[in-house]
Every structure is written in C-alpha cells, then in structure tokens.
Amino acid sequence: MRICVCVKRVPAPGSKINITADGQQVDTTNLGFTTSPHEECAVEAAAQLVEEHGGEATVLTLGPAEAEEQLRYAISVGMHRGVLLATADGEWDPQRTARALTTAITELEAVDGPFDLILFGNESADAGGFQVGIRVAHALGRPMVNGAKGLSVADGAASVEREADAGRETYxxxxxxxxxxxxxxxxxRYPTMRGRLASKKAEVASNQPSADAGGLAEQVLKSPPERTSQTIVLGTGPDAAPAVVDVLEELGVLS
Amino acid sequence: MILVLIEHDRGSLAPASLEALTAARTFGDAVEALTIGDTADGLAADLEAYGVTVVHQAHDDVLGDYGPEAWGEVVAQAVRALSPAVVLATGTDRGNEVLAQAAARLDLPFAANAIELRGSADADTLDMTRVRWGGSLLEDASLTAPTKLVTVAHHAVDAAPADTPGAATPSLLAVEIDPSLARTVVSGRVEREAGVTLATAPVVVGGGRGVGSADGFAPLQELADELGGVVGCSRAVTNNGWRNHTDQVGQTGTRIAPDVYFACGISGAIQHWVGAMASKHIIAINTDQQANMVTKAGHAVIGDLHEVVPAITAEIRRRKSA
Known part of the structure; x- marks a missing residue:
C-alpha cells in the first residue's frame, strides 16, 4: 500500500517557552527541534503498515528549509522518501497550509498513483489548529477521522479506534x-545505524509552494500569567508524611 | 446571532457544551443552539437555563450516532441556512473535529481553543486570545470571516446559567445529508468500565522519571488506592515503557483536574505541566527543590519518593484505623 505522512517541525521546549522581543515567534536560540509528537506516531504507524502490507511511505512537510532534518529522521525510521514544501516567510495559517499540502499531494498522486492512506497528527504541538488534516481530506473528497489511538488496515478499509468519554469507539x-x-x-522506534545511513542518501524533493492565505491571522504571542505559588515545603524525607496527611485532611480527600 | 453546537453522546448532554453556551452570552447577542440527531431532541429543556432562545434540531438517518463528517456537514448547512455571526463549540475532541469539518466544507477559517473573545460578533473580524502549546503559550489572533467558527478551550470558562432563562424553543432544521457520509459514523464501541478514570479521578498520584522502573509504581498505586484515586505518569515514563500511554498526563496525553495531584519524581516539563495545571492542589515529592514542578506546587516534600510515598500511605492507614 502507498502511504503519505504529513509532519511538522516544531521546537522541543523544556520547562519554559520564551518569546522573541517582537512577540512574533518562540525564541528558539537554545532549543532543539523535533517532529510534533502525534506525528512521530503517525510516521511509526506508516512504517508498521508498510512492514505488514508492503508498499512504500512518503513523508511530507511544509516549513522552513531546516525541516529537511525532520524528513530525514522520518526516513531513518522507515519512510522511503521525503518531500519538503519550503517556506521562507514564517508560520502559514491553517487554510494556506492545507491548500499547499492538497496541491502537493495531488501532484504526487498524478505521478505515482493515489495514496491508500494519508496520515496526520491529531494537532500540531505548537499552533494546535486541529484542522489541517481535516481540510486536506475534505479537499481530496476522502473520509477522515481524527484522534486515532488504534489503526489497522484490512480488506480495503482502515479500522480506527479512538477514546471517547463513554468508551473506545471504532470507525x-x-x-x-x-x-x-x-x-x-x-x-x-529509534533509528538504527542502517536507517541513519539510508536517510542520508535518500531522495528529498524540495518545492516552493504557493497558496492563498486564509482568514486566521496570528498577531502576537504572549506568555500566560505565571503560576508562581508560594510552595510550602512540608518537610524532608519520610518524616514529612504526617504533615502531608494533615494537608489531605484539610482538603477533605481523606474520607 | 450566536449559534452553539451542543455536544452529546447518544442523547446524553456533554457538560462541556455548557461552557460554550456561557461564553456565547458574553457577546450580548441572541444565543441559539444546534443539536444533531433525534436522540438529542430531549436536550432542549436542559438548555433553557443557559439562556438559549431557539434550539435547532437536525434529523437524518445518518445522524443516529456520532460521525465527524456528517456532523460537520450539519453545521455547514446550519451556517448557510441561519447565517450566524459566530458559531461556538467547546474545544473537546469532537468539538474541534466538527468545527474543522464544517470550516473545510464552508471554506471558512476556524480558530481552535480560544480563551477570550473580544469585540462585537457582527464585526468583520473577531479578535481573540487562543492557546498554543496546550496552554503554555498564548496567541492573540484575529479571525476574519462572514461567520466566525471558534471553539472555546475546555475548562477556560466556568459553565454558569443565565440570569434570564431562554425559551429554548425547538425548531426543525432542514438538512440533506449525503448517505455516503455514514463512512465515518461510529461503527462500534466498547463501553468504559465503571469507576474513576484519569480525567475524572479526585486524586491522581503521578510518577515521573524519578520512579525509575515499572515496578517502582507499586507504592504509588497503593497510595492512589488508599485515596480512591488513580495513577498517572509523565511522557518520559511512557517512552521508557514503564506504564501504558493511557496513564500519561500531559499535552499529548490526558488533561487532569483532580482535587489533589501528587507529582512524584516529576520535573515538570511543559509537556507534562499543561496536562496537570488544572489540578486544584499539587503536592510535589522530589529530591530537587528547584524542580519546576516543586516551584509550581502548593506543597512539597523534598526527598526520595521511594521513601516518602510509602510513609504517606502508612500514615493514612494509621489514621484511618485510629
């Protein structure tokens, strides 16, 4: 089967996210970059499906030229080739991103045939727009379900499981x-040495996408009010246990 | 007019929807509601207290159970028929999914997880603050569209009844749903076992890298059992294979909001913090007094969790038997 996985390069923050002085972006001076976590799992899902059913998987991203790093990483853990839609003007809004991805996928399919499955992450770790995959699916006229916590393919159908308040749903x-x-x-999985070597040689195509902007515009980033609590240190080591239980009694959770 | 999507599961109201209704009233415009599927017809009476004037009810064979494409199509048709200035839903999995589906169908922009909406609903552009990075960063954004599609971040607004109840008059919304959209309707489900879950537990005992191993969670489980709570963990724990991902608290795991959260051996990286920050009280147990989680906690014990946690459990048992 043929699979396309769409990923996004995002900063890997530790315990605090700093913003640039103009408030336009995350200050990444001391940060590494990674693939958005849900999408790392989408890449793994594609690798497993190709192992099980044969075929090949393409990893696609829209982002700065440096996002080639995330494409090569995905190749090192089982993707066969990468496609970079290189942008030079910062973050694209969700509609614009979806339009560019749709165009790119349509072009890839025109050359090599349709993808049986296109995978996205549930939402990107940074912008959290919750919509690009859904927009692409609609533009291509294909069924789409978000939030998959289980995924398998058999008899021409994708079986998706997801968590809901009432239980585990299947689609x-x-x-x-x-x-x-x-x-x-x-x-x-982590990349193997062989995977790393393969990723260095693999084909990564790079295109300059163009697409009309959508109606959601980011104006400025800001940090939420810091939750600085006057931490009351109840003690050191196991001797603090009675003080902890006193707090639990005050809070009424010991019943 | 503000149209609010009412989320329900086979006719039982998702309480989260009341948050979107509460947020909708801040505009001062009429608030109308949309329920999808005839199983939800009985909800109209529940919406009166929240100031809803009209409840639009959509019926179709495809709408017997939840389906993102069919629900999104209903919202899109409601927008075309009713021309609301704003459509709101609460930013749950389903709320975000359905409004994104509707936005795709209408080719309109959509903003997920706003925590504050500013200005008039009828203006060309709606200004808002929305969350990024699961809430560890905020973004001022503007949404320009004839109908503004927005979700309100879950837990950002406390649901409250209106000063003046609404009539919540039922009104049938004529919809035409392509039967092929049944392709994404829920095809089956396994009901959750009764009992508390990570998302609803009154007490969560969370463990991080400092727990050290899968076996190291046994004392945390004992403490949780003693308090009628459940065990949670950080992403580092899941990545090490010590606990199942279903126990993971964080941006890409479960958002918790317990009365008490014990954070044991957890440094408090952003990824974890955004999942735990809705906890009412945090008690951190950590060897490092400077750990991010310790500085954010209301109470802390400085020490090795392997010694402190069993001591707390023993003390609880001692007092219970006294």
Whole structure:
C-alpha cells in the first residue's frame, strides 16, 4: 500500500517557552527541534503498515528549509522518501497550509498513483489548529477521522479506534482515507545505524509552494500569567508524611 | 446571532457544551443552539437555563450516532441556512473535529481553543486570545470571516446559567445529508468500565522519571488506592515503557483536574505541566527543590519518593484505623 505522512517541525521546549522581543515567534536560540509528537506516531504507524502490507511511505512537510532534518529522521525510521514544501516567510495559517499540502499531494498522486492512506497528527504541538488534516481530506473528497489511538488496515478499509468519554469507539473508513493519529497509538522506534545511513542518501524533493492565505491571522504571542505559588515545603524525607496527611485532611480527600 | 453546537453522546448532554453556551452570552447577542440527531431532541429543556432562545434540531438517518463528517456537514448547512455571526463549540475532541469539518466544507477559517473573545460578533473580524502549546503559550489572533467558527478551550470558562432563562424553543432544521457520509459514523464501541478514570479521578498520584522502573509504581498505586484515586505518569515514563500511554498526563496525553495531584519524581516539563495545571492542589515529592514542578506546587516534600510515598500511605492507614 502507498502511504503519505504529513509532519511538522516544531521546537522541543523544556520547562519554559520564551518569546522573541517582537512577540512574533518562540525564541528558539537554545532549543532543539523535533517532529510534533502525534506525528512521530503517525510516521511509526506508516512504517508498521508498510512492514505488514508492503508498499512504500512518503513523508511530507511544509516549513522552513531546516525541516529537511525532520524528513530525514522520518526516513531513518522507515519512510522511503521525503518531500519538503519550503517556506521562507514564517508560520502559514491553517487554510494556506492545507491548500499547499492538497496541491502537493495531488501532484504526487498524478505521478505515482493515489495514496491508500494519508496520515496526520491529531494537532500540531505548537499552533494546535486541529484542522489541517481535516481540510486536506475534505479537499481530496476522502473520509477522515481524527484522534486515532488504534489503526489497522484490512480488506480495503482502515479500522480506527479512538477514546471517547463513554468508551473506545471504532470507525471503519473505506480506502483511500485520511486519519489523524494521537500519541499512544504506538511507541515510535529509534533509528538504527542502517536507517541513519539510508536517510542520508535518500531522495528529498524540495518545492516552493504557493497558496492563498486564509482568514486566521496570528498577531502576537504572549506568555500566560505565571503560576508562581508560594510552595510550602512540608518537610524532608519520610518524616514529612504526617504533615502531608494533615494537608489531605484539610482538603477533605481523606474520607 | 450566536449559534452553539451542543455536544452529546447518544442523547446524553456533554457538560462541556455548557461552557460554550456561557461564553456565547458574553457577546450580548441572541444565543441559539444546534443539536444533531433525534436522540438529542430531549436536550432542549436542559438548555433553557443557559439562556438559549431557539434550539435547532437536525434529523437524518445518518445522524443516529456520532460521525465527524456528517456532523460537520450539519453545521455547514446550519451556517448557510441561519447565517450566524459566530458559531461556538467547546474545544473537546469532537468539538474541534466538527468545527474543522464544517470550516473545510464552508471554506471558512476556524480558530481552535480560544480563551477570550473580544469585540462585537457582527464585526468583520473577531479578535481573540487562543492557546498554543496546550496552554503554555498564548496567541492573540484575529479571525476574519462572514461567520466566525471558534471553539472555546475546555475548562477556560466556568459553565454558569443565565440570569434570564431562554425559551429554548425547538425548531426543525432542514438538512440533506449525503448517505455516503455514514463512512465515518461510529461503527462500534466498547463501553468504559465503571469507576474513576484519569480525567475524572479526585486524586491522581503521578510518577515521573524519578520512579525509575515499572515496578517502582507499586507504592504509588497503593497510595492512589488508599485515596480512591488513580495513577498517572509523565511522557518520559511512557517512552521508557514503564506504564501504558493511557496513564500519561500531559499535552499529548490526558488533561487532569483532580482535587489533589501528587507529582512524584516529576520535573515538570511543559509537556507534562499543561496536562496537570488544572489540578486544584499539587503536592510535589522530589529530591530537587528547584524542580519546576516543586516551584509550581502548593506543597512539597523534598526527598526520595521511594521513601516518602510509602510513609504517606502508612500514615493514612494509621489514621484511618485510629
């Protein structure tokens, strides 16, 4: 089967996110970059499906030229080739991103045939727009379910499981389909030495996308009010246990 | 007019929807509601107290159970028929999914997880603050569209009844749903076992890298059992294979809001913090007094969790038997 996975390069923040002085972006001076976590799992899901059913997987991203790093990483853990839609003007809004991805996928399919499955992450770690995959699916006229915590393919259908308040739901999507994956669907593998070598040689195509802007515009980033609590240190080591239980009694959770 | 999507599951109201209704009233415009599927017809009476004037009810064979494409199509048709200035839903999995589906169908912009909406609903542009990075960063954004599609971040607004109840008059909304959209309707489900879950537990005992191993969670489980709570963990724990991902608290795991959260051996990286920050009280147990989680906690014990946690459990048992 043929699979396309769409990923996003995002900063890997530690315990605090700093913003540039103009408020336009995250200050990444001391940060590394990674693939958005849900999408790391989408890459792993694609690798497992190709191992099980044969075929090949393409990883696609829209972002700065440096996002080639995330494409090569995905190739090192089982993707066959990468496509970079290189932008030079910062973050694109969700509609614009979806339009560019739709065009790119349509062009890839015109050359090599349709993808049976297109995978996204449930939402990007940074912008959290919750919509790009859904927009692409609609533009391509394909069924789409987000939030997959289970994914398998059999008899021309993708079986998706997801968590809901009432229990674990299942969906059965006829292929070709689009699925948004959530972390927990699998545990992503680490690249092998062989995978790393392969990723260095692999083909990564680079295009300059163009698409009309949408109606959601980011004006400025800001930090939420800091939750600085006057931490009361109840003690050191096991001797603090009675003080902890006193607090639990005050809070009424000992019943 | 503000149209609010009412989320329900086979006719039982998702309380989260009341948050969107509460937020909708801040505009001062008429608030109308949309329920999808005839199983939800009985909800109209529940919406009176929240100031809803009209409840638009959509019926179709495809709408017997939840389906993102069919629900999104209903919202899109409601927008075309009713021309609301704003459509609101609460930013749950389903709320975000359905409004994104509707936005795709209408080719309109959509903003997920706003925490504050500013200005008039009828203006060309709606200004808002929305969350990024699961809430560890905020973004001022503007949404320009004839109908503004927005979700309100879950837990950003406390649901409150209106000063003046609404009539919540039922009104049938004529919809035409392509039967092929049944392709994404829920095809089956396994009901959750009764009992508390990570998302609803009154007490969560969370463990991080400092727990050290899968077996290291046994004392945390004992403490949780003693308090009628459940065990949670950080992403580092899941990545090490010590706990299942279903126990993960964080941006890409479960958002918790317990009365008490014990954070044991957890440094408090952004990824974890955004999932735990809605906890009412946090008690951190950590060897490092400077750990991010310790500085954010209301109470802390400085020490090795492997010694402190069993001591707390023993003390609880001692007092219970006294």
């Amino acid at each position: 059965s999507l006829p292929l070709p389909a689009v699925v948004g994956v959530k972390e927990g669907v699998n545990l992503p």
